[in-house]
Amino acid sequence: MTVPRLRALQAQWLEAxxxxxxxxxxxxxxxxxxxxxxxxxxxxxxxxxxxxMQFPSGFVSAER
Structure with missing residues (x-):
């Protein structure tokens, strides 16, 4: 995909x-x-x- 085509697609997505x-x-x-x-x-x-690695967010929840 070319940059002009990507920009045209983004412009279209802003409208619809x-x-x-x-x-x-x-x-x-x-x-x-x-x-x-x-x-x-x-x-x-x-x-x-x-x-x-079992806790990728770094938070351990006490709920199960």
Missing amino acids: PPVGDLVAGYLQYKPPAPKIEAAADPNDPSGIGSLI
Whole structure:
């Protein structure tokens, strides 16, 4: 895709946004966070790296 074509597409979307984006915005839809698969690292004998990867946001929720 060329830059002029991209700019023309963006200009068109300002006038008439895609319907799916309008519906998602109206419903305040947020896609689920991608799940990160923790792989065992042979250089991490304690396993702390895989534990840290289970909480990509850095927050641990007390709710289940």
